[in-house]
Amino acid sequence: MKKVALHWQIAIAIVLAVIIGSLTGKEAGLGNVTFYAVYAFLGTLFLNALKMIIVPLVTASIISGIANIRDSEGLGKLGGKTILFYMTSSLLAILVGLVMVNLMQPGTGSNLAAGLTGDSSVEEVLTKVEGKSTADVVDVFIRMVPPNIVAAAAEGQMLGLIFFSLLFGYFLSQSQSKQTDVVRDFFSGLMDIMTLITLWVMKFAPIGVFGLVAKTIADTGFASFKPVLVFFFTVVISLAIHAFVTMPLLLKYLARIQPVKHYQAMSPAMLTAFSTASSSATLPLTMECMEEAGVSQRVRGFVLPLGATVNMDGTALYECVAAIFIAQAFGLELTFVQQFTIVMVALLTSIGVAGIPAASLVAISIILGVIGLPLEGIGLLMITDRVLDMMRTAVNVFSDSCATVIIARSEGEQTKLV
Template sequence: MRNIPLHWQIAIAILLAVLAGVLGGPSANIGGLSFIAVYTFLGTIFLNALKMLIVPLVVSSIISGMAGVGGDKLEKLGGKTLLFYASSSLIAILIGLAVVNVIAPGSGDNQALAASISTSDPELTDTLAKVEGRGMSDVVQVFVRMVPTNVVAAAADGQMLGLIFFSLLFGFFLARSKSEHASTLMHFWQGVMDIMTAITMWVMKFAPLGVFGLVAKTVAITGFAAFKPMLLFFFTALLALMIHAFVALPLLLRYVGGVSPKKHYAAMTPALLTAFSTASSSATLPLTLKSIQEESGVSKQVSGFVLPLGATVNMDGTALYECVAAMFIAQVYGLELGFVQQFTIVMIALLTSIGVAGIPAASLVAISVILGAIGLPLEGIGLLLVTDRVLDMLRTAVNVFSDSCAAVIIARSEGETTKIAA
């Protein structure tokens, strides 16, 4: 296996995991040892190892990037980053809106799905407990937490926006500092980043095992039989995600960034497969940084600023899914949505895709906000639970790919040559 490229190792692990999950099912065991327990062990250890790297890697990469770019370029770089993230998310939402209107997966016979929702389902009850009472005020509170009272507590609690804000401030003032110790601090943070990158490469040697455990557990528990009533919705969301990932973003890479989409896909394959397996943009961040710097050739200064921010606030796939899911539920309940209501969905999806990143069950919270805005019952979320895990994996991969496209396009706009020029 050592001579096989990492992305092929991960791809093989995913295929084997699907087979193991399908053949073994949720109850398979050997001598009383459940296969699910083994899968959980492998997946959890791998995820924990990736999450262990996030805080030191994010802090060191942002501070090093800021110090390298210099304070004078922050406004320009930040403006480009936010403009790309807002534009790509809006494009994704409009693609989702167009596809769900054309296919209308909740219309016709599928309206019987509304009657099939069991309000006594424990999974639905648990989900509703998480999202009931949520609203736009929760989105605002996420931005309030952007300025943490205790940066150590923010790091411990996984409040990435607060950690990023502190790191940006630290890097900005480090770049402007006239202190004799400033250069020592710059070398320190660069050294931390180099070491964290080395640890990331070591952890990724075990990626095939971790990916196998994560995917096999998902397939074994969810299976495929439950998907049948929701297949049209599943393929509608999948088609919209694929159009964004394989049409819209490549066009931006080619005509805005002037790079080869094919080369960029090849460079990002290990990160995308890991994102698919973990369903976590943050957990994939160490590998995303490694791929974008070493394979696509984006500088540490640009990638260290753009990617950690993107892993927290840029959620193209999530925004697209929120729109498709809300429209699907409206169709199931027989609600005809006019232009104003659809525009409302677009705007709320855009705002919540940024703001709910720090909230548990983030996408479901966002969908609950949209449902409340257009007058639909929260129980409609029950329709999404069957396919949510797999679609979560897919939309996370789209989120990560969008982050990487932002890094490449912004690097090119800053005059960098990269390794994937067209």
């Protein structure tokens, strides 16, 4: 018997959660145990499992990814151009999402907050988040350099952990001693193990999502679906703007090529990315498309594999919109500093955890933790996550290809897309 794919399991769990949650409400149960308490237990257990893997997963992913770039040329001029473009394109994607989520306000006016945490704790959450508004931009950078990295990890201060991991990975890649080969192998092995643990945790995602969604439906009824639908279209419109406005402008004015030809060249890879929702699985086809477009092996062989690991425009955009959507659901008006923090953490996490399974869940968990919001909102995001995952993966792959062509042109190469 063929095994049901995980995304279909989650879809079935959501449908069952909607039906059962609406039927049972908050009072029904067996004996002294309410079904509502069972839903809360299942959801909390799943969220705790996600929290458990965040620190080792992020650390291993960033360090192993950067440390394995051993080519001196790769870390030189070509590497500098690649990293600069990837940082810029991801930042542009996040800013598009930031503008759209503030314009469309998908979570504003909803009653999701009560369903996510219970009426009694909404005020407590708001107080906790508003307490962060006294910080200024300087404090954000100070938190990036923690005095005690172990304490920062224990307290969930992910900004400092990410910065340390980037620093550690870079200098590990620069070391030529045999002793550091052991360290490099250790983090590569740790990454492999954490990937397996993440896959194992995700096997329980249907149960966890069932608990989170059923709890919300028992609290708020079907009113919760309207803001989720607005959130869905906010993400779709934002991804479309980035893919069909921002990136073509970069192709036209930086690479001096015709964007239409680039779309035609990349259509097989983008369709594959959409159907598989995996940048890594699409990488061989992306490289083939770029070869046919006339990009040299030197450029595409470096830029594309690195992009499949660190460049995730669609993911970064989605993380930003999702975090602000949940904040709006709590009636919170985010300050400039809080939104700046979300932008920066979305940028860093999209680099650090993009290549792993369920990357968005881990990244959004980090962002919500940084601004002080509960993780229960992730359950609502899962309702539309599969379709949005397919879309943002296609955008991720398209951005990698744009970087490849732009960098190739900056190196003086003539492609077939002019």
